Amino acid sequence: MVRWVSVRFCPRCLMADEDKVPSLGRAAWRFRWSWLLKPVVACPVHNIALVTAPAKDPVNAFDLQKLSAQSHLDLAPQENPEPLSPGSLQRYVLSRLSGHVPMTEGDVGLTRGNFNLDDLSDFLDGVCADTQVITDEADGFVDLTHAARGRSSTAEIIGWQVTGKLKETGLLKGFKRLDHLRFRLSEIRQLVDVSRWHDLHRLTAVAQILGTNLGAVKLLISGKRGGAWLAAALAKMTRGLPGSAYVSSTEIECFKERYTALGLVGRSFCLNHRKARTVVEANGVEPVIDPDWLGARVYLRADVDAQADNLFQVTAEKFAARPEV
DSSP, X not given: OOOOEEEEEOHHHHHHHHHHSGGGGGGGOOBOGGGGSTXXXXXXXXXXXXXXXXXXXXXXXXXXXXXXXXXXXXXXXXXXXXXXXXXXXXXXXXXXXXXXXXXXXXXXXXXXXTEEHHHHHHHHHHHHTTOEEESSOOTTEEOHHHHHTTTOOHHHHHHHHHTTOOOSOEEETTOOOGGGEEEEHHHHHHHHHHHHHHHEEEHHHHHHHHTSOHHHHHHHTSOOTTOOSSOOOOHHHHTTSSSSOEEEHHHHHHHHHXXXXXXXXXXXXXXXXXXXXXXXXHTTOOOSSOHHHHSSOEEEHHHHHTTHHHHHHHHHHHHHTSOOO
16 A cells, blocks of 8 residues: 655745755755644745645655655645645744744755754754663664554654653663653543543534534545545544544644634624625625535635735624624
């Protein structure tokens, strides 16, 4: 079976890499650790949406030069990339990891495996900061790969480590390397159980949160018509839970950063959905997904935000017209 991997990147960051050392060309490209984080959907430097590229080879998935050559992808910046500013969830995540995940442009410098060596060193310092040096393997402790297997993801576990949720992590022989981290399995299992029960939502709850209907949510996660627009939680994360489909809080917040359903527009501005639709669409805002197919109306969040003044005005007129009691 071919395992597909999706890699995200900012094309303008790659252009900036080339501009700093023109003689290196694409060899100057370097991968940013922040692009690995699921809540990060926009480049915090250039305020554009990250580009997603599929890769069949998980080993070289983050080697952008090989990815470009093997997939015949044009990784050069588009003339008119989709503008997107970091949302509240992304800003929160990056602020929590400040000092560990590079957020601004720097010199290309020395590189290792397409990562800037200084960025990599800072990242490892942050990950290994609160670990205990151990001299040998110990019962109950496992490496990163085994800690994630069938339970979580390596990115999530590293996030737990950086944010201090893992208290007993060891560092084998004191070497600051990811493959020398040793995690107490009981800690990992406890965090997985907590996050699984509190971070996952049934589709009926997702429909309420997004201000739409259950049928629309099922289509959003189906992968049809250019989707999936909303990613369902992996089967390994929902094992043992009732029901067949769940969506994580992180995925919901990522969706809300880019899109908003008509019901949520009405809820936000105290308007019924007909009035909200009239105000929004009278000003040229159109659904981004065929509403006849979806059975609901979903807009780009930025387009609706641009109509906030008009929506507030209609809301104010509505309350001003009410008779005083």
